[in-house]
Each structure stands twice: as structure tokens, then as C-alpha cells.
Amino acid sequence: MSTIVLLAITGLGLAALYFLVASGLSLVFGLADVLNFAHGLFLSIGAYGTWWAYPHVGFVAAVAFGVVVGALAAVLVELVLIRPLYKRTIEQVLVTVGLSLAGVALLQATFGADARPFPRPQWTQHVLSIGGALVPVDRILLIVAALGVLGALLGFLRWTRYGLIVRAGVENREMVTALGIDVRKAFTLVFAIGGAAAALAGALGGVYLGSISPTTGASLLIFAFIVVVIGGMGSVIGSAVAAVAVGLLQQFVNYYSTGMGDICVVALLAVVLLVRPGGLTRRTA
Amino acid sequence: MILSLKDVSVRLSGLHILQGISFDVAASGITVLLGRNGVGKTTTLRAILGLAPATGSLTFEGQSIAGQRTHRLVQSGLGYVPEDRCVFAGLTVAENLRLAALREPNYDLVFELFPVLKQRLSQTAGSLSGGQQQMLSLGRVLLNSHKLLLVDEPTKGLAPKVVTEVAVALELVSQRVPVLLVEQNLAVVRRLAADAVVLASGRVAWTGSATTLLGDASLTKSLLGVGH
Numbered sequence: 001m002s003t004i005v006l007l008a009i010t011g012l013g014l015a016a017l018y019f020l021v022a023s024g025l026s027l028v029f030g031l032a033d034v035l036n037f038a039h040g041l042f043l044s045i046g047a048y049g050t051w052w053a054y055p056h057v058g059f060v061a062a063v064a065f066g067v068v069v070g071a072l073a074a075v076l077v078e079l080v081l082i083r084p085l086y087k088r089t090i091e092q093v094l095v096t097v098g099l100s101l102a103g104v105a106l107l108q109a110t111f112g113a114d115a116r117p118f119p120r121p122q123w124t125q126h127v128l129s130i131g132g133a134l135v136p137v138d139r140i141l142l143i144v145a146a147l148g149v150l151g152a153l154l155g156f157l158r159w160t161r162y163g164l165i166v167r168a169g170v171e172n173r174e175m176v177t178a179l180g181i182d183v184r185k186a187f188t189l190v191f192a193i194g195g196a197a198a199a200l201a202g203a204l205g206g207v208y209l210g211s212i213s214p215t216t217g218a219s220l221l222i223f224a225f226i227v228v229v230i231g232g233m234g235s236v237i238g239s240a241v242a243a244v245a246v247g248l249l250q251q252f253v254n255y256y257s258t259g260m261g262d263i264c265v266v267a268l269l270a271v272v273l274l275v276r277p278g279g280l281t282r283r284t285a
Numbered sequence: 286m287i288l289s290l291k292d293v294s295v296r297l298s299g300l301h302i303l304q305g306i307s308f309d310v311a312a313s314g315i316t317v318l319l320g321r322n323g324v325g326k327t328t329t330l331r332a333i334l335g336l337a338p339a340t341g342s343l344t345f346e347g348q349s350i351a352g353q354r355t356h357r358l359v360q361s362g363l364g365y366v367p368e369d370r371c372v373f374a375g376l377t378v379a380e381n382l383r384l385a386a387l388r389e390p391n392y393d394l395v396f397e398l399f400p401v402l403k404q405r406l407s408q409t410a411g412s413l414s415g416g417q418q419q420m421l422s423l424g425r426v427l428l429n430s431h432k433l434l435l436v437d438e439p440t441k442g443l444a445p446k447v448v449t450e451v452a453v454a455l456e457l458v459s460q461r462v463p464v465l466l467v468e469q470n471l472a473v474v475r476r477l478a479a480d481a482v483v484l485a486s487g488r489v490a491w492t493g494s495a496t497t498l499l500g501d502a503s504l505t506k507s508l509l510g511v512g513h
Contacts (some may be wrong), residue, residue, distance in 0.1 A: 164384050168373045175371045178334060179385045179425065180359030 002133035007068045007251050013208060014138035015247025016146030020201035021224035022231070022239040023153060024074075025195020030170040030234015032187045033089070034082055037096040039198055039224070040217030041103035046070035046199020047212040048111060051118060059121040063203040070199020071192045078191035083184065096213065100218060107214035115213035118206035138207045145204055146243075149197055153236050162189055170234040223250075226265060232279025241280055287312040287433050287463055288333065293341035295325070295332050300346050302328045304487040305341065310433065315455070315464045315477045322353055322483035326467040327368055329484070330435045333465075334358055334365055346432065360387065362432030366439060369469075370422040374411025378421055380403055381410050385425035395424040398454045416447030423454060434464045440473055452476055471511065475499050483508045 025039045050066035057065065081099065085091045124141060127134040157163035165186045169176045176183045198217075205220070206212045227246050231238030246265050256263035272279065288310040295303040303325045311317045318326050332339035335355040343351045350358055359365065373381055382395070382402070396403040399420040405413065410421055419439055426434060439455065440448040452473050455464065459477065468474050474481070478495035491498065491508055499505060 077385075095508060161383075164376070164380055167380075168376060168384050171373045171375055172371055175373070176384070177355045177369065178336065178359060178365045178367065178371075178430070180356050180387050181384070182356045 002131065003255075004013050005131035005133035006135060007255055008248065009133070009135045009139050009143070010253030011248035012244065013142045013247070014251060015243040015245075016142040017201050017205050017208065018223050018227045018247055019240050019243035020149060020197045020204075021220055022243055023149065023229040023236050024190070024197045024226070025221075025224055026228040026231065026234055026236065027153075027166065027170075027190045028187075029192050029228065031173065031183075032082075032086065032192050033088075033173075034092055035089075035096070036077075036082075036194075037093065037221070037254065038077060038099040038103060039194065040219075041100055041222030042070045042074050042195040042198035042217070043068035043202035043220060044103065044107055044212070044214060045073045045202065047118070047202030047206045047216060048107060049199065050203035050206060051116065051212055054119040059119075059124075066203040067196045067199045070202065071196035074191045074195020074198075075188055077195075078188050082191070082253075083187070084194070086184075086187075087173045087245045100221075104214045104218060111214065113214065115211040118210055118212050120207050120210070124207050138204075142204050142208055145200060146240075149200065150236070153197075156193075157236065162186055166190060205225055205282070223265065226269050228279075230269055230279060232281045234281065235281045238279055238281040286310060287346060288465065289342070289344045290329075291338050291342040291344075293329075293332060293343060295328050295337050295339050296350070297328070297337065302337075302487055303332065303339070304319050306484065306487070306489045308482045308489055308492055310465045311463060311480055313459075313463050315459045315466050316480040316482065317474050317478035318465060318467045318484065319469075319474070319498075319509060320481050320490070324484040325487045326484055330365070330465070330467060332435050333435060334363060343354055358452065363428075364426035364429065364431035364434040364462075364469040365432065366426055366436040368441065370415075370418040372410040372413070372418045372421050372425075375409060377409055378413070379406040381421055381425060382406075382428060383513040385428055387429045389430070390428040391430070392428065395427050398427065398457060399424050415452070416443050417444060419447070419451055420454070423451070423458075427458060431462055434458065434462055437462055437468060438465045439466075440470045448473065461508055471499060471505075471509075 021043055025036060028034050028036055046066040049069040050062045053062035053065040081095050082092060085095060124138045126137045127222050128137060128140065157167055165176060165181055165183065169183050169186055172185055223246060227242045229237055231242035249268060250261035253264045286309040291307045292305045293303055294305050295363055316410060320326050320327060328337050333339040333343060335353055335358055402420060402424055413421065423439065439451050443451065448470065454478055474495060481493060481495040481498045482489060483491040485508065
């Protein structure tokens, strides 16, 4: 029983990580039709930003710093590289793939290619007894953070004007423009939110994984894309549900059948695409 | 006139949809844009709004609007009711209206014309009937004080009773603001329109009084391919 509890909470921690990356990716795609292959870079920037700031300002402020840097990087990428290429899908893909590769190379040149141990505050290394299992606090931290981001995103989408614009824009961007709304401001805002969430994933993922490397973002991005497709493009709720499914599946299968977790996730993706090609849900919020 | 098009052309996917059309829209009443299917009526409205790439001269209230971004044009007074309603199905009626409200929205006018919308504020737009969705689509632009409305086939696919309701609403609206209307229903055109512009094969084939056009059976037949 304690093994199942531990596997479940560890799987949910992984799901939280996937959700933090996938939620922004999904909103960006749903609203702006941009497949952002550089999204993992925001995670890496958040992780390295936190790693760099931690010795100077402490953990919480360092995470905030990493999140802000990740959001600013996302805004910069949107304004400089993506905005001139809206409606030019092929060029967007080329630019974001190129940026992703260049970003990894830049991080390697700056911080080295090897993984670096991530600073972990003492309290994140404690364990809690839940259902007979000793669960590391870092998993709980990720889950709580993801729930907080999920609640904040849903509140933003439901209760703010920009949230309304995003939900409408995911349905019909052109019509939003035809109502006199500058939808490009919403694009920038969604990039900033997505960048901040990914950077938070980088910061807390560093605690969870214990180390960071320049390729961490790119490797997590693959699973984030799978989560986005399973959940439905543009759907925050769908991303949350899909992240839980993928995280738990991966964790349990890997434990009971070593190394098969990733294959099962791809199989789940294939089944969803065959049965529900639009993903689990098309609702934005 | 409030809107003037001179030698406006649109090419889409290699097709020359509009081939140098020119016409004016009067500063009051309803000007109807007619023509058979596929002649470029919807494209004309989209070109005016900057939703389709156009060349040529487009002037609104004497100012050139060619190349301006769509949201700016709407903010400057062009209201748009698209073909097929384009309501946001996942948003409630209240959210659809709130989204469209720009400055000092006139909810009273909208609810006076379409009381059903007030009764269904919390209902998602996707669950409304076709007629109610059309009312919502019209209501969204009537919230704001536009200087010209571009309305694309508002009665398409509606039941006769709802067609009458929409026509009555447009008649009332046109007393406040001029309308450029794309419409296939000639009974509605006869009831509403003062001026008519007929497109054929991407060109202006005829302009003049709507009454004159519809009063001449052979002209109507040759231009629109229908008797009445």
C-alpha cells in the first residue's frame, strides 16, 4: 500500500511538472497557433536563473527571480521572433526549433554541458508520512505549486477581460479582432504566462530532479507536447487531466515494468488521437 | 457618402476574387450588396475590414483606411456582423456581449431589440438556436456606437419568423446608423434597402436604387439569376 501511495504522489509530482510546462504551451498554441519548440528554453532559463540567484537571495526569492526571467525571455521571444511570423507556420517552427537548439548551446557555453547539482533548501529534503509511505516534500511542493498555477490560470481565464479574450481567441481569433480587440496584446500576455509557468517548472523541477542541465527543458518539452495533444490544444483543464494521466502512467509502468513507461505514454497518445483526435477536451477553462 | 471603394482588388490563393470594384455607401439607410454565390460579396466586406488583403483605395469618412489593422478600424467606427454569426460557442451570452463592449456599451438597446438575450445571459452561446445566435451576433455590434455596420447575410438559414425579427431589428438599427448589407433574401432587400450594388464575377455589374433593381424582373433575372 505504501508503495502505491509513494508511486502515486511521485507520479503526481511528475504530472505537476508536465502541467506547468504544458499549460502555457497549450494556451499559446490554442490562441496564437504557434507551436513553440523553444518553450523548453523558458524552463531552462527559470532553472538556471533560480540556481544562479539562490546563493544570493535565498530559495523563495530565487524562484521568483527565475520565474520573472523566464517570463521576460518569453515576452522577448514573442515580440522579436514570433510576432513578425504570425500566420507563417513553417517559418515559426524553424525559428523556434533553431532557438531551442541555440538556447541549449548558449546554456552549455555559459554553464557547461554537464548537469549541475541544484541547490535544495533543507526543508525540501524532509519527508512526510502519508498513508504509510514516506513522501519527499519536493513532490508535495510541485503538486501544490501546480494546483496554485491551475487555480490562478482558471481564475484569470474566467474572471479577467484578458482571460475572456484568450478564451474567445482560442475559438475564433479573427472574430475577436473584428470586435475591435487587439488580440496581439493577448498573445504577448499568454507568452509571458506560459514562460513564467515553464520557468516555475524549471525552478521546482530542479529541486525535484536534484540537478539541472542545459537539455532538461528540451527533454521535458517532449512530454509536455504529448500532454498538450492528449488534453486538447488550448485547454488548461485538458492539460491538467492529461498531465495526471501521463505522470501516473509513466511512474507506475516504470516501477512495475522497468523502462516501459515512455512507450506506454506514446501508446496512450496514439489511442487518444485515434479515439478523440481533438484531445480529451476543447474547453479553454 | 460614408464609405468609398475605388478600384479595389483582392487575390486569395492565386484567385482574383475582386477585380477592381468601385462603389460608395450612403451615409444613411441600408446599401445592399447583391450577387450570385461566389462573386465576392463577403470578400468585399472582409477587404473593407482589413481581413482580406486588398489593393486600391478605401476611404471611410474621407480618410484612407487601406492597410489599417482590423481592430483599429472597428474602434474607429466600423461594426461587423459576419456570415454564419461567429458567436463564441463556449462563452455565455453575457460573456459574448461583455467581450464586444468597447466604450459606453448600450445594453438597453440590445435588450430592447432582442429581449431573449437578456433571458439567456448565463447560457452558452453554442446552445442557442440559430436565430438567437444571429441576434447575439447583431447585439454584439449594436452595443457600441458604430458609424457604419457591415452585415453579412444575417438571415441565412433562419426560420421565416426569425427572418422577420432580424429584418425589423435591422430596419430600426438603420435609422441610427448606415448599413452595408450582404443579403440573398430579396424580400428582406425589398423591405430594407435604399441603394443596391450588384457584383458579378468580381466586378461591379450594376449600381442604383434597390427599388429600381427589384422592380425590373428581367434586370433582376439577368444580374441575380432569380425571379421574384
